[in-house]
Amino acid sequence: MSELLLAPLAYDFMQNALAVAVISAAVCGMLSCWLVLMGWSLMGEAVAHSVLPGVVLAFALGIPLGIGAFVFGLLAVALIGALGQTTALKRETTIGVVFTTLFAAGLVLISTVTTSTHLQHILFGNVLGTSRTDLYQVGALAAVTVAVLLVKRRDFTLLAFDPTYAAAIGLRTGVLTAALLGLLALTTVTALQTLGVILVVAMLVIPGATGFLVARSFPVMLIVATSAGAAAATIGVYTSYWWDVSTGGSIVLVAASLFGLAYLFSPRRGLAAQLLRRRRRRRARTRPA
């Protein structure tokens, strides 16, 4: 067994891949708690898809891909906000318009700039091609994100729970919202290498949803979601190595399986617990009669 687990790590590229996958998935999992509670799943998808032209441009200009991605992630957020404020369109609609447009722009740019292999890597991730430099970059970005999230966790949670009260007690809700969106863009960048533009959003939603089903209090939700992200990355990377299948795809499928387990067996909101409670109630009702 240990042979099975250790053998892949004899390769440098596997070490890098596993490290980068676990780090980025854990950060995604952590952030996803707030995204789920804010109702920002679609926003996550929008930012994740909108970074595409930024990545392509950065590649063409020879600057770190992360910078291009971050700039376009913020651009997407700004455009969505601006459209919302200047039209009567619903948020869902403005999000749909903006991110598909930017994604399309990215596709067109790709076809002029680079080869189809690169296209594959950007869209679906290329975790096995992770270099040491990539790893350090992702590590640094993840550290920043985690630090901000943990230091300001109470404020973010209050913002999600009761924005009016947050404002009433003098929190700067605008700044907090902007910070959370900035972190969303940053996290997308960290996960790009592992999951690619298309699947990033999965890890920005599924772990948080899993934690939500399991936890009664926010700290527990945070721990469950972060662990679920890290576990999904670990199992996913090994699975893809053994069976030679898509790494990003495997990671997301493992995360979805964990969600499935929580859905069925969570002690509080799980399906099994609900059925059990219903049965017990029915029995209690029939017995005394």
Added chain:
Amino acid sequence: MSKTAADPVRVESLTAGYPGVTALEDVSLQLNRGRITALLGANGSGKSTLFAALLGLRPPLRGTVRIFGQPPARARRANQVSYVPQHEQVDTSFPLTVEQVVMMGRYSHMGFLRRIRQTDRRAVDHALERTGLISLRRRSIGELSGGQRKRAFVARALAQDAPLMLLDEPFAGVDRTSESLIIEVLHTLRDAGAAVLISTHHLEGVEQLADEVVLLHRRVLASGPPSQVLTEQQLARAFGSALTPAPAARHDPASSGIAPGDGASGAVTRLSPEVGTSGAPSRHSPDDGASGVHQPPDEAEEVR
């Protein structure tokens, strides 16, 4: 100015609303320390807009709002305002325990890192005790009844320990026990010198609850001690022909809360055509009162 600057709330000729809709017109209002004021009005009378203006979340079109002599934004940051939200605003599926919700009231006392200190724990304990929630402190808020949940939000505002408390419809959908507990807490708070403003559309018990009543229907129709304000004629003007808005109106899905800073997104139905556009709110001629009668309960309040 210096003498009046310290009033908990001083609103002068406030006009506020949304593009195309005037929710409040020429409203003047003053709250004093050690007084409970009930803000009484039908749905769509502008109560929520007034609350939003007091919190500084809806900038006035005309007029001024001062909280302890300061603009609302500064008063908020100085921890001078506590706020109890309306029912519909609260996401009950949120993974938070009662204790964690009440602790939120202490954030304005904490530093940048929001480290919880002994004084914060004590304030939370005390607030839970006063609202009868000690034994429920580890429950998740979704597991509480409507009345218990409301008490939890009152406890949060208590823990905040601010000299002005605003409560938005605190008795809507609340059981008797919780209601009397909340009233008791508010009376204690008043006796300790705080100013309390309660918005409500249910008349029952207002005399026992409040020292002052402000009758609102887009304008201030009347204000003063309950015995003077709560006359049949006045109420008819505020609530229209249905004089007793009581039990049926206790639960009210139409009115929703106030949300910070989503300026342009408010979907709003138009108020019915105004009658007297000029001058101060008059409070005589029954004909003039027609502006308050037969109006459908429109939703001039913000929609999230």
